[in-house]
Amino acid sequence: MEAERQLEEKFRRLPEAGRAENNLRHLTSEPHMAGTEASHRVAEWLCEQYRSYGFEAEIIRYSAWLPQPREVKLELTKPSKRLLATREQPIEGDADTADARAAAGFNAYSPSGEVIAPVVYVNYGLVEDYRVLASLGVSVEGKIAIARYGRSYRGIKAKLAEEHKAAALILYSDPSDDGYAAGDAYPQGPWRPMSGIQRGSVAYTELYPGDPLTSGATASGAQAVAPVDAADLPRIPTMPINAQDAEVILANLRGAHVPRSWQGGLPFTYHAGPGASEVHMKLVMDYQERPMYDVIATLHGTLDDEWVMLGNHHDAWVFGAADPGSGTSALLETARALGELVRGGWKPRRTIVIGAWDGEEPGLIGSTEWVEANRAELQAKAVVYINTDVGVTGRNFVASATPSLQEWVRDVTKDVEDPATGGSVYAAWSESAGRDTQEMRGVARSAPRPDASAPAPLGALGAGSDFCPFFDYAGIPSIDLAFSGDYGVYHSVYDDFHWMKQFGDPAFAYHAALARVLGMMALRFDEADILPFDYPAYAREIARAANELAERGARQADAGASLKAVSDAAATLAASASRAAQALRAVSAAPVDAAKAEEINRDLAGVEQALLAPGGLAGRPWFKHTVFAPGSYAGYAAEVMPGVSEALGRGDGATLRAEAGALAEALARAAARLDDIARLAREAAPSSPVVGH
Ligand SMILES: [Zn+2]
Known part of the structure; x- marks a missing residue:
């Protein structure tokens, strides 16, 4: 623990505002829309940067109808x-x-x-x-x-x-x-x-x-x-x-x-x-058919088949200073700082993979094609995907995440300094939460909190950026984050370097802060003995949604039995999650056999995948996640339990029964995986100490 704290402290000193500014100056030096040679040039430059930091990096070319x-x-x-x-x-x-x-x-x-x-x-x-x-x-x-x-x-x-x-x-x-x-x-x-x-x-x-x-x-x-x-x-x-x-x-x-x-x-x-x-x-x-150029940068760890993934797109409608350059500039600083740690003798435990996606703006093309092409490997290896897109437009921290990582996101931001206040990012976030009104990032914004002592709000993952294929299609636990502010130049020629220098982040201090948050997230996931997923929290969120559906369904004659099956499955999941968490607490109290820990971690990262329905949602089979999807008519916002909720909204009883069945099965699969984790954890735990009478 002490070694980890020192490593984090060392890391936090490395990202530099001036370098982030130079990165952004380069990234915004010409318009670079997807499908153009300029987008290719950005990809080449990013590839070089990652290599200079000590990452292995390659360009992967796809072609798409554009x-x-x-x-x-x-x-x-x-x-x-x-x-x-x-x-x-x-x-x-x-x-x-x-x-x-x-x-x-x-x-x-x-x-x-x-x-x-x-x-x-x-x-x-x-x-x-x-x-x-x-x-x-x-x-x-x-x-x-x-x-x-x-x-x-x-x-x-x-x-x-x-x-x-x-x-x-x-x-x-x-x-x-x-x-x-x-x-x-x-x-x-x-x-x-x-x-x-x-x-x-x-x-x-x-x-x-x-x-x-x-x-x-x-x-x-x-x-x-x-x-x-x-x-x-x-x-x-x-x-x-x-x-x-x-x-x-x-x-x-x-x-x-x-x-x-x-x-x-x-x-x-x-x-x-x-x-x-x-x-x-x-x-x-x-x-x-036009070419798309993704960049995949890899920093190999000891456990090369566990990936901590981060990413952002690199294509822009015009210059793209805020969208997407700010996130990319910060992410480059994160990578450079991680590379410095390696130069200083650190060896990552897990492998860190950074994706720079092309073609996000026309339709999440680069990330989707890469996820579709690598689904099996991704599902076997990726433990998390962390996205930042319109990374910096101001000072207000905003994030969306899978429910199992929301409290963890709060924890990370408690250990990064907010440039304006000198307190923690978390404290500033708690203070500012609810003020943010942006919706274009595709993140469902939470309503202002009724009471200021409540935890800072995170949104559910909806649509609108590259976490979508990772989360909705492949079931990789995901996070999306940014520092946001007044931003009226979205997708226009005015979203350029000069705008950022005048208004978005004149000192680039929030670019550096974003680099620190991203890097701290990467390091904590990288170094964890047991991955930090909170499944009781996920189960509570699922139970809450199941209750809401049951209330809505009470007004529809034939919905009751289907929704009861969902509620029952949610209750089973909650019980399994709490047993697994209890068993894991015993494990994390003492050193664990590495092979056992790997097995546990694979299962922990895989619970999200258990929530995928192989056949996908009714009418849109590409979307596999049974608990979250962008709403069919909701725009960027997430729909919770989308198959059931939308069928209920349409009064479509047959689809409702089918979707509720698929959802209940998914919840049962997740519960079974958590039971498996509980069993593994009990086996791994040092024989329970004898407590003195
Ligand atoms: Zn974007």
Whole structure:
């Protein structure tokens, strides 16, 4: 224990803000969208960096079906003619924003198409928004829907527009969400200027992420489907515009008054339409198989078949300073510091593997392809996956994690200093929790805590970054973390080095702090005799969710028996978890035989995999985790017990029975594995000491 503490102390002194800054300067030196040669150059550079730190590193190339915009055109045709799809305006003093290589505003995986139609404003374009429209007697059928960004994943907005038979969809950034109504716009402040465009994918990643044509298999594999058969590809043309273009369209809308909550930040009363605005949209997308370059960096340990994994993507919509460069810059410092420890004579116990993924932005492609290609080895070896994506946009620590690691995440942050307060990251996190309002990272944010003495809140893992294939598909226990703050330049040309230097993290102190948190997590997992999973906590979370479902199901006649089976299985799991934890306490009190410990650890890391259903969730078989998945219509947020919960929501009794059965079986498998752990732990424990009478 003392040796471990010293090692951690030594580690914490190593990450340097100045080096993180240099890393970010390099990573943001040119636009580097997935599928371009610039993305390849970033991968080559990362590979070199990891090698220089003493890691073994290689580039793995996949190919995936990926569009680039060839022509993006939008004009107002009624009540007057006006060209829209205006570009982002260059900002004086920030030369990057004038870079002609920045891609036009487009939504990846929109089909090509040309539409002239009247426009209907659909607020955020959520399920409930279409209900409101129906009550106003407004239909989007054959019209161009215009939705503001926020409250959900943009692909779900596209799916709902398609389901409501819109002819096309326009997405825009309303100033009330991340522009001047939120705070000063860039370059006066960190929020989105009127010409700022949010690029982004509209692929239906809630069905499956990765290469649209090779789901469940490696890209460039044999059984590719034709693009028209790819279920995750949207069917209606969709494009993003800035607030200044949206203003022209929305100001000309008439028709029904919208509810007060639909009013955005533009200076006129919003109407639903249709009329008088009519718009002409033309999109020509260049779809091709394009190369993806993942970087896998490895620091070998004594136990080479136990992997502690960390990762982030490296592709960006434009320069990607916050998204994803900040996380990558920090992770490089983590790796360099670990390399320094090795130079100083340390030998990692487990093997540390760092992934730098390409193609996250269009649809988690690089990580998904790698996980699909290496699933068996990954499931046999990986004990954890730690993700950081939009790593630094401010000072507020935020994290999501599998329930078995939530308390452990809190513990780690108690031993890292917060740069602003000089106290611990945990103390600052407890203080700030609930203030964070970002949703674009795909992390479900917890509501403000009712009482300040409660533990700092962690979210459940939803969708929106590269932990998804690890957790939802392969069942690797995962964590996602960042320091977040006011960030209105998401997916725009303005998310560049200058923005970070002015607003996100001027001294790069939080980049260094992130490097320390990531490294402390890696070290603790690496050095642990017995892996730090808390299954009683997981079982409590499962029991809570089972109770909630039972309450909801009480109103549905035939749901009772199925939900009772889930509750019973949850209770069995809780009992097994508590017996295993008890047996493990005896083990950790004394030195354990190494072979026995390895066996126990393999089982401990494998409980999450026991929660996978081989056939996956109803209607989306790629998603295997029975306890967590992104909701089919919930955007980035996690749905707990998704198969059962969604069937219950639809009142679909047959699916509910099947999904409840699969869930109960998964819980039983997890319980059996915990029983196995309890048995192994009892065998490994030094014969119980005789307690004096
Ligand atoms: Zn990202």
